[in-house]
Amino acid sequence: DAGVIQSPRHEVTEMGQEVTLRCKPISGHDYLFWYRQTMMRGLELLIYFNNNVPIDDSGMPEDRFSAKMPNASFSTLKIQPSEPRDSAVYFCASSLTATDTQYFGPGTRLTVL
Amino acid sequence: QKEVEQNSGPLSVPEGAIASLNCTYSDRGSQSFFWYRQYSGKSPELIMFIYSNGDKEDGRFTAQLNKASQYVSLLIRDSQPSDSATYLCAVEYTGGFKTIFGAGTRLFVKA
Numbered sequence: 001d002a003g004v005i006q007s008p009r010h011e012v013t014e015m016g017q018e019v020t021l022r023c024k025p026i027s028g029h030d031y032l033f034w035y036r037q038t039m040m041r042g043l044e045l046l047i048y049f050n051n052n053v054p055i056d057d058s059g060m061p062e063d064r065f066s067a068k069m070p071n072a073s074f075s076t077l078k079i080q081p082s083e084p085r086d087s088a089v090y091f092c093a094s095s096l097t098a099t100d101t102q103y104f105g106p107g108t109r110l111t112v113l
Numbered sequence: 114q115k116e117v118e119q120n121s122g123p124l125s126v127p128e129g130a131i132a133s134l135n136c137t138y139s140d141r142g143s144q145s146f147f148w149y150r151q152y153s154g155k156s157p158e159l160i161m162f163i164y165s166n167g168d169k170e171d172g173r174f175t176a177q178l179n180k181a182s183q184y185v186s187l188l189i190r191d192s193q194p195s196d197s198a199t200y201l202c203a204v205e206y207t208g209g210f211k212t213i214f215g216a217g218t219r220l221f222v223k224a
Contacts, residue, residue, distance in 0.1 A: 045213070098210045100145075
């Protein structure tokens, strides 16, 4: 398996623009997680899905953030409108269960100017 | 109180020494504990997991768990410069059936 795939790897955008991050989990993994990592706040869980259903979105910072998982092999994290404070590395991870080993994608480095 | 706490470091040790990384957690019901390693600019990757009290060894790495003290540690023997990275402690959070990550400890191994 190729592992967790994320795209794009880097994104530079201007404040106010819409940003869409994409993730393909490992085949057979029922759980998908979206994290945000910054120097100040570390690795923060934003939302996670089980069998394509959002289970816990308590980490989503505000209504500007939304996430979907239309099928078992694809998920998106959207920020609209983006702000400079959204600049961070966004990781997608997948696992067999909610508390099992998580396999992380390479991350998307987002810079909002 | 944070759910998972780690000393941010940096922790600096000479090559060949033992590096000791520590983590405390607040959820007494936690059953699963993980150590991830993250190189600069890369994604976290699992080093070890531990479920039972005591020690678990894997090569140069030993994870230690004390549920009574709510404490988990990672020992790296014969530290190498290639071990220089940030080490993230992750703990199962029974309140939400999810894993909570600590802020990580930066380790530098000097050649």
